[in-house]
Amino acid sequence: MAPQTRRLRIAVSGLGRMGARHANHFLHRTPRAELVAAFTPNPKELAWAKKNLEPWGVTIYQDYDQMLKHEGLEAVCVSTVTTVHAEQAIKAIEAGKHVLCEKPLSTDVAACEKVLAAAKSHPTQKVMCGFSRRFDPSYQTAYKSTTSGAIGRPTILRSQTCDKYDPSGFFVDYAQFSGGIFVDCNIHDIDLALWYFSSPPPAGKAEKGEREVVLPRVKSVSAVGVTAVEPGLAQHGDVDNAVGVVEFFDGQIAYFYSSRMNAPGQHDMTEIIGTKGKLVVNGNPAMGLLESHVPSGIVREIPQTYYERFEAAFVEEARVFTDVVLDGGEVPVGLESSVEAVRIAVALQEALRSGRKIVFDREGRRVGGGDGVKARL
Amino acid sequence: MAPQTRRLRIAVSGLGRMGARHANHFLHRTPRAELVAAFTPNPKELAWAKKNLEPWGVTIYQDYDQMLKHEGLEAVCVSTVTTVHAEQAIKAIEAGKHVLCEKPLSTDVAACEKVLAAAKSHPTQKVMCGFSRRFDPSYQTAYKSTTSGAIGRPTILRSQTCDKYDPSGFFVDYAQFSGGIFVDCNIHDIDLALWYFSSPPPAGKAEKGEREVVLPRVKSVSAVGVTAVEPGLAQHGDVDNAVGVVEFFDGQIAYFYSSRMNAPGQHDMTEIIGTKGKLVVNGNPAMGLLESHVPSGIVREIPQTYYERFEAAFVEEARVFTDVVLDGGEVPVGLESSVEAVRIAVALQEALRSGRKIVFDREGRRVGGGDGVKARL
Amino acid sequence: MAPQTRRLRIAVSGLGRMGARHANHFLHRTPRAELVAAFTPNPKELAWAKKNLEPWGVTIYQDYDQMLKHEGLEAVCVSTVTTVHAEQAIKAIEAGKHVLCEKPLSTDVAACEKVLAAAKSHPTQKVMCGFSRRFDPSYQTAYKSTTSGAIGRPTILRSQTCDKYDPSGFFVDYAQFSGGIFVDCNIHDIDLALWYFSSPPPAGKAEKGEREVVLPRVKSVSAVGVTAVEPGLAQHGDVDNAVGVVEFFDGQIAYFYSSRMNAPGQHDMTEIIGTKGKLVVNGNPAMGLLESHVPSGIVREIPQTYYERFEAAFVEEARVFTDVVLDGGEVPVGLESSVEAVRIAVALQEALRSGRKIVFDREGRRVGGGDGVKARL
Amino acid sequence: MAPQTRRLRIAVSGLGRMGARHANHFLHRTPRAELVAAFTPNPKELAWAKKNLEPWGVTIYQDYDQMLKHEGLEAVCVSTVTTVHAEQAIKAIEAGKHVLCEKPLSTDVAACEKVLAAAKSHPTQKVMCGFSRRFDPSYQTAYKSTTSGAIGRPTILRSQTCDKYDPSGFFVDYAQFSGGIFVDCNIHDIDLALWYFSSPPPAGKAEKGEREVVLPRVKSVSAVGVTAVEPGLAQHGDVDNAVGVVEFFDGQIAYFYSSRMNAPGQHDMTEIIGTKGKLVVNGNPAMGLLESHVPSGIVREIPQTYYERFEAAFVEEARVFTDVVLDGGEVPVGLESSVEAVRIAVALQEALRSGRKIVFDREGRRVGGGDGVKARL
Structure with missing residues (x-):
């Protein structure tokens, strides 16, 4: 496959309202990304994923840490409830993944700063908070x-x-x-x-x-x-x-x-x-x-x-994040x-x-x- | 009275919907005009005129020809039904008055041409059809x-x-x-x-x-x-x-x-x-x-x-017509x-x-x- | 003259930018008002008044107190610089005039309260601050x-x-x-x-x-x-x-x-x-x-x-103030x-x-x- | 692969301004379609296709008839110059393909009628003219x-x-x-x-x-x-x-x-x-x-x-055409x-x-x- 058609292997964590949308965007509307995995502990979301993601070859996880170990995974889009954004983002960073995290990083400033510290200690990975309006x-x-x-x-x-x-x-x-x-x-x-x-x-x-x-x-x-x-x-x-x-x-x-x-x-x-x-x-x-x-x-x-x-801004956000990871540059x-x-x-x-x-x-x-x-x- | 405060003595013919408005515009909203007379053969309009115009010193006529003879009258605003626009306009022109005539001059082209001919034979008088949008x-x-x-x-x-x-x-x-x-x-x-x-x-x-x-x-x-x-x-x-x-x-x-x-x-x-x-x-x-x-x-x-x-265009139309008559120039x-x-x-x-x-x-x-x-x- | 054509005899104090406009509104655009007097101590404004107000029968004063004594004067529109609004309003109230005062009454709260006190002690006179947007x-x-x-x-x-x-x-x-x-x-x-x-x-x-x-x-x-x-x-x-x-x-x-x-x-x-x-x-x-x-x-x-x-709101303000004075009711x-x-x-x-x-x-x-x-x- | 992930195998004919866009839409923005082939006789368009389509697995043809024989091809999007719309549409219909044809079918009414006749004689195939505004x-x-x-x-x-x-x-x-x-x-x-x-x-x-x-x-x-x-x-x-x-x-x-x-x-x-x-x-x-x-x-x-x-209407047009072919129903x-x-x-x-x-x-x-x-x- 030619270099330009190489696709970013990404997972989405959390398949609630926004998570499901992010999953769809990476699955169907981001040509250079490939949704390879998704995580949710929620039965209702799980059922949705079985029906809408699994048939397209997406592996569904009920354990976040397992998902991080998915073969070839490069990036994670964190879309869970706000209370676990920071924790999941840090775990992903430490597992060597690029991270796109839904806003806000946390409702707690100290937690935000921990994410920032983690990102700084992994300077080759891209970490971006998804402020969609910018797109x-x-x-x-x-x-x-x-x-x-x-x-x-x-x-x-x-x-x-x-x-x-x-x-x-x-x-x-x-x-x-x-x-x-x-x-x-x-x-x-x-x-x-x-x-x-x-x-x-x-x-x-x-x-x-x-x-x-x-x-x-x-x-x-x-x-x-x-x-x-x-x-x-x-x-x-x-x-x-x-x-x-x-x-x-x-x-x-x-x-x-x-x-x-x-x-x-x-x-x-x-x-x-x-x-x-x-x-x-x-x-x-x-x-x-x-x-x-x-x-x-x-x-x-x-x-x-x-x-x-x-909606279009979210799709653009996924595209831009993907491009920055694949091509380099600043988020x-x-x-x-x-x-x-x-x-x-x-x-x-x-x-x-x-x-x-x-x-x-x-x-x-x-x-x-x-x-x-x-x-x- | 100083020259600049000289006011055009005008009459309004017809006090239906638009006629009553024209009368009000010349009476209250055209500083350089003075509504001196009004004509209507219609009992309902007449009652309105008795109440709303007469107290301000406007003479009310039930005969158009009599109105044209009103002492000092200089101009007529023709606002009757369309069918008599041309006839009244011509009479006023021939009586030496300036004329502002509601649109259209007539629904009949030949009648319009008679108004034009009358106006041409009285070149010092201003004759204008009131196309309000232009104002x-x-x-x-x-x-x-x-x-x-x-x-x-x-x-x-x-x-x-x-x-x-x-x-x-x-x-x-x-x-x-x-x-x-x-x-x-x-x-x-x-x-x-x-x-x-x-x-x-x-x-x-x-x-x-x-x-x-x-x-x-x-x-x-x-x-x-x-x-x-x-x-x-x-x-x-x-x-x-x-x-x-x-x-x-x-x-x-x-x-x-x-x-x-x-x-x-x-x-x-x-x-x-x-x-x-x-x-x-x-x-x-x-x-x-x-x-x-x-x-x-x-x-x-x-x-x-x-x-x-x-509304404002009609008031402006009255103002402009008045100014052209008083100050000269083309309508x-x-x-x-x-x-x-x-x-x-x-x-x-x-x-x-x-x-x-x-x-x-x-x-x-x-x-x-x-x-x-x-x-x- | 019929009761309905009785007109309020009003004076305008101050003929600066807004004062000149108020004068024009009462002179030409407020049918039930009659501008009878105007005051300005300013030579430039005075020249304007000589040319634009006097020919219409308006008496021009260079002394505010003299103006208040103008025969038959009923109301004053205070449009001077803000620093004298309160003083002139109070003088007019005490002279038995109705007052329309440009905003603000004063830049000083105590001065405003004095105007309010004066108005309260003359409850039959109308006193209104001209907040034009309301009109x-x-x-x-x-x-x-x-x-x-x-x-x-x-x-x-x-x-x-x-x-x-x-x-x-x-x-x-x-x-x-x-x-x-x-x-x-x-x-x-x-x-x-x-x-x-x-x-x-x-x-x-x-x-x-x-x-x-x-x-x-x-x-x-x-x-x-x-x-x-x-x-x-x-x-x-x-x-x-x-x-x-x-x-x-x-x-x-x-x-x-x-x-x-x-x-x-x-x-x-x-x-x-x-x-x-x-x-x-x-x-x-x-x-x-x-x-x-x-x-x-x-x-x-x-x-x-x-x-x-x-502009239209200022004209309406003049009309409403005039009506309230002539017909009674609250400002x-x-x-x-x-x-x-x-x-x-x-x-x-x-x-x-x-x-x-x-x-x-x-x-x-x-x-x-x-x-x-x-x-x- | 699950039935819902089956994708329509489509080709685009003509890679001029609109053709290239259609190709991109089917390649990257129509999840249920798979762009498998493209035809152009034009050297400049060919170069574009080599660079932008071939790496994604699209076979490029310089002969329209050859393209129609592409293994597994189900549908053709005709985006050539207007003068050959009708001819290409008819060939595709007769080859058993579904057709989405750019507007107009032809500048000649008789030619349009031939397309219509061809479509009527292949009633199980979908034939639609791409009037994008409808989408x-x-x-x-x-x-x-x-x-x-x-x-x-x-x-x-x-x-x-x-x-x-x-x-x-x-x-x-x-x-x-x-x-x-x-x-x-x-x-x-x-x-x-x-x-x-x-x-x-x-x-x-x-x-x-x-x-x-x-x-x-x-x-x-x-x-x-x-x-x-x-x-x-x-x-x-x-x-x-x-x-x-x-x-x-x-x-x-x-x-x-x-x-x-x-x-x-x-x-x-x-x-x-x-x-x-x-x-x-x-x-x-x-x-x-x-x-x-x-x-x-x-x-x-x-x-x-x-x-x-x-732009969005064109993407929607591709999506709807694809859905109708895959799921049945009227265009x-x-x-x-x-x-x-x-x-x-x-x-x-x-x-x-x-x-x-x-x-x-x-x-x-x-x-x-x-x-x-x-x-x-």
């Missing part, structure tokens, strides 16, 4: 536009994650594991702020080929929130609508909104506001290109779920940035719960007491 | 853009007039007087085609200060239509949905659509398509700047009536163009009824028989 | 929709005021008087939050005909900002981009953004987010209904200034609300400068020290 | 909405195909083979009219499982056009801007526009106008969800080519409809060239002479 073409065009200087210096970023209301109560129960609305929802928006506000690596580092761009440094975080539709969230210290503000050193501000009650569907949007212009991603959400002119007015439906909005989402995103999200969640603004110095140390948030590396 | 700011900006060359040479014009369905049956009865859907509705679109496709006057004429721009010359007209919601229209040779195509000499095409059944409201729109770009007026109709994000999607209401859409809507619009509309209506394409030579004579449409002047 | 049809439709329950309970309000960048440096100098970006720009957004979050008066009060709706009570304010384009603002403790968050008791949050550097023009927008839907006012700004399809894409121009966006913008708006804006400005979150108890007293912001009445 | 999700949602009765009875259809201007002159040379602008561009719009205006099969036929829906019957066609940017087209009897109107018996009208000079890119759009509402597909074209707020205004880029707009685009589309396009082209309206009786025979267009079957 959406509109966000990518906005990024190119930003770095080209089209809007001057990016100064303010506004970003929101708004879900359609799910009356099943699922997200209320899930709140005990999710880390809270900033960690679960706005983590994407935080990641975008870090992306659009990052600077290229300083001259010296760039020359040596060192990879990480310079992340903006947090100066303060503050947050407020309410439980408008699900009072039960309060018992987990969570809310269903939240506003968070992150101030960075060097004159940049990001502000976020998240909601669990958006009436027409999923509406995630971002504005990158520069000194000379503004880029708006998904200010006008739409499910396709159809508009209905009916007695109630002109009506446009919008995506109902995160996946409906970002496009730096792991330090993904750890920093959790750190900020956790701080926002704390600010929400305490009602206090949290202030940092340039080294990432808290000013005025508090020790819940460690310094940036 | 809409979006159409005006589009015109400036067109003449500036921003879209290259205007080549194709698409324009539509779509009314919200009126279940009262009014427009079915009215079809016997309206002249048909092209004369009643698309006349506006035809006027726009003549406007955007006209050329500046040839060098010689312009030097002598001769006014009329050069109108494009019709090469053919064809039309089709259906009665989708009001079969009763057929008895008047009319339809509720029509498509008409007008081919001009020198490589320009206008195509029109009109409908009586637009579900969300009034939707009149126009595209001016040039060799280097396209201008779209009201491709996205809206009643203000509000959008509702509700379970059915994102919803935008649109104007319900022609007046809701063009912005040439009367020959307004006659040509009727000629084209009548030809389209004939093409609709006969099912035949009607062809003209460069002098406006029919090719291949037919005599219903006279030559252009 | 914009889209905001009004949104209000009706909100009170009808269409979006459930209003919970989150996002609102922004973004000006086109003015390279003249005007707003840098003006920063020493303006009270800062929250007091100068976001005051409108704050007013909207108070409007959409207010509740009808409690049953008892409503029965007695007591007027004021129940304003939401502030729980905390926090703010951040940067000087991205005009570092000179820092000397006045001001910024050119700011984000502010206001938390109310009873589960409501408003968050604001203001900017002095919006590239295409003026973009003020508001989202009212309820438990069952969201209303967006001006999410898609537009200058009319024209779109250009040109090589760079599909382009839509937007208003360049606040007045281009809200639609409660004066207590307008004082509260300044109180919140000043607190946001303090939070911006100090970097501290400011917290209040239900009676409006500061929690945790501080005394700059007095209790709500 | 676009927005068009599909519109179709479901239409058949659900949401807009009442579909009455008027407006549809346009507008390409970005290609200054290379390619399409001028190509005009000698393309069949003209209606056959080359508007054929898609004509297909949509046939789709949205078709009725379900009559009761009797439906009971017997007979497949074809009832196509609307053409009553007249008329067309006009101009050469605005490429006068050279005239030598081939073609134009660069055309308007065509098709009247159907039973009260339906379709009108079309095509252009070769759309400034910002590709803009294909369709309105399906019913008695109770209107569906608009791509009234607001967009390349993704990004809007730029820059000094010139708010700008949105649009797709540059037909493929940028319809979603009836072959008789595809022949009828050519018949209408050819008639429009003739109307354009002759300047005459062409009229048909209910049996598809021309009324008033003419013999260029045969009767509908």
Whole structure:
């Protein structure tokens, strides 16, 4: 077989909602990848895998460690529940595999840092947290536009994650594991702020080929929130609508909104506001290109779920990760940035719960007491 | 009183739906005009005038000829039913008044030509047909853009007039007087085609200060239509949905659509398509700047009536007409163009009824028989 | 003259940018008002008035107190620089005039309260602060929709005021008087939050005909900002981009953004987010209904200034104020609300400068020290 | 291998622009298909195939007849130049293969009818003309909405195909083979009219499982056009801007526009106008969800080519064709409809060239002479 048709042998861990999708993407929609194995301990997911994966030659495991030993396995996509992301990622790294891990790495900053440490000690392996929005073409065009200087210096970023209301109560129960609305929802928006506000690596580092761009440094975080539709969230210290503000050193501000009650569907949007212009991603959400002119007015439906909005981005994420592993180069989402995103999200969640603004110095140390948030590396 | 505060003494003839609006515009919203008189033979309109106009010092007449003799009267706005537009306009012209006449001048081309002849024999008086869309700011900006060359040479014009369905049956009865859907509705679109496709006057004429721009010359007209919601229209040779195509000499095409059944409201729109770009007026109709994000999607209401859409244009039309009379200059809507619009509309209506394409030579004579449409002047 | 044609005799104080517009609105575009007098001490404005107002019979004064004595004067529109709004409003009230005062009443809360006290001691006179956005049809439709329950309970309000960048440096100098970006720009957004979050008066009060709706009570304010384009603002403790968050008791949050550097023009927008839907006012700004399809894409121009966006609202504001004075009833913008708006804006400005979150108890007293912001009445 | 993983063995004939894309779609993006062979006589395309297809196990042929004999081949996707579509399709059918043929079947009606006859004599094979727009999700949602009765009875259809201007002159040379602008561009719009205006099969036929829906019957066609940017087209009897109107018996009208000079890119759009509402597909074209707020205004880029707009639809077309072959059932685009589309396009082209309206009786025979267009079957 010609070199260009060599395919990455990958496994997917966890076959829940997103895991099953990742499995399908690697199985059917990533030409250079070959889904060789999958792991799930869940009977229902197992049945799904028997029917939908096994016939295509995928080996199904009920033991994660066994799966890691699958003959020829090169990479793992970790899509289990958030609580085991870090542990599974570390095991895979230590077993010599490349890792694509669903976001967030963990709801716990220390756990994230362990993943980062593991990755650093295996520098030839690719480890990437799957911040899917970065692979959406509109966000990518906005990024190119930003770095080209089209809007001057990016100064303010506004970003929101708004879900359609799910009356099943699922997200209320899930709140005990999710880390809270900033960690679960706005983590994407935080990641975008870090992306659009990052600077290229300083001259010296760039020359040596060192990879990480310079992340903006947090100066303060503050947050407020309410439980408008699900009072039960309060018992987990969570809310269903939240506003968070992150101030960075060097004159940049990001502000976020998240909601669990958006009436027409999923509406995630971002504005990158520069000194000379503004880029708006998904200010006008739409499910396709159809508009209905009916007695109630002109009506446009919008995506109902995160996946409906970002399906193509997930497929692109799989393609890019595969290409980077096969061809070499840096993963496009730096792991330090993904750890920093959790750190900020956790701080926002704390600010929400305490009602206090949290202030940092340039080294990432808290000013005025508090020790819940460690310094940036 | 200072010269700049001198006000034009105007009367409004006919106080039906549009007449009452014109009266209000001249009374309250045209600073340099003074509504001094109004005429209506209709008891209901008369009662309205007693209550709403008389207290402000407006004299109400039940005899049109008497009104023309009102002391100091300088101008008349003719807003009666279409069938008497031409007659009243001619009387006013012959009485030495300036005239603003509602569109169309008549449903009969010969009658239109009589108005034109009267106007020509009183060259110091201003006579203008009220094609309100020309005074809409979006159409005006589009015109400036067109003449500036921003879209290259205007080549194709698409324009539509779509009314919200009126279940009262009014427009079915009215079809016997309206002249048909092209004369009643698309006349506006035809006027726009003549406007955007006209050329500046040839060098010689312009030097002598001769006014009329050069109108494009019709090469053919064809039309089709259906009665989708009001079969009763057929008895008047009319339809509720029509498509008409007008081919001009020198490589320009206008195509029109009109409908009586637009579900969300009034939707009149126009595209001016040039060799280097396209201008779209009201491709996205809206009643203000509000959008509702509700379970059915994102919803935008649109104007319900022609007046809701063009109220400001009517006020501007009154202002401009007043200024031209007081300050001198040419009326912005040439009367020959307004006659040509009727000629084209009548030809389209004939093409609709006969099912035949009607062809003209460069002098406006029919090719291949037919005599219903006279030559252009 | 019939009762319905009786016109309110009003004067305009200050003929700067907005004052001249108010004068024109009352002179030419408010049928039931008669502009009888105007005051300005400024030579340039005086020359304008001689040319544009005097010929229409308006008496021009260079002494405010003299103007108040103008024979038959009934009302004053205060449009001078902000620093004298309160003083002139109080003088007019004490002289028995109705007052329409430009926003804000003052940049100083105590001064605002004096205006409120004066108004309360003259209960038969109408005193209204001119929050123009409330008279914009889209905001009004949104209000009706909100009170009808269409979006459930209003919970989150996002609102922004973004000006086109003015390279003249005007707003840098003006920063020493303006009270800062929250007091100068976001005051409108704050007013909207108070409007959409207010509740009808409690049953008892409503029965007695007591007027004021129940304003939401502030729980905390926090703010951040940067000087991205005009570092000179820092000397006045001001910024050119700011984000502010206001938390109310009873589960409501408003968050604001203001900017002095919006590239295409003026973009003020508001989202009212309820438990069952969201209303967006001006999410898609537009200058009319024209779109250009040109090589760079599909382009839509937007208003360049606040007045281009809200001209019709200012005219409506004049009409409504006039009607309320002539016909009786409550002014639609409660004066207590307008004082509260300044109180919140000043607190946001303090939070911006100090970097501290400011917290209040239900009676409006500061929690945790501080005394700059007095209790709500 | 499990039944569900059995894959359709397909070949692609022609590896020009669209052929190469089809090859990629079947190779990498159609899980249930296996691209086993490809044919091209063109050296440049051959080189591309050696590099991009052969390494994945695809056999490359320079002889179409040889390719048809490829071991195990089940289906052929015909993507050669239009002039050989019909011939290759017929050969493949006669060789027992299923066929997916690029549009149009031919520029010659008689040739189309031969393909139809061949297909009818091999009723167990699937033969489908690739009208890609039918596989676009927005068009599909519109179709479901239409058949659900949401807009009442579909009455008027407006549809346009507008390409970005290609200054290379390619399409001028190509005009000698393309069949003209209606056959080359508007054929898609004509297909949509046939789709949205078709009725379900009559009761009797439906009971017997007979497949074809009832196509609307053409009553007249008329067309006009101009050469605005490429006068050279005239030598081939073609134009660069055309308007065509098709009247159907039973009260339906379709009108079309095509252009070769759309400034910002590709803009294909369709309105399906019913008695109770209107569906608009791509009234607001967009390349993704990004809007730029820059000094010139708010700008949105649009797709540059037909493929940028319809890439996903082509992939879906491949998927659906594959599923129908593997699982049984009817192809979603009836072959008789595809022949009828050519018949209408050819008639429009003739109307354009002759300047005459062409009229048909209910049996598809021309009324008033003419013999260029045969009767509908």
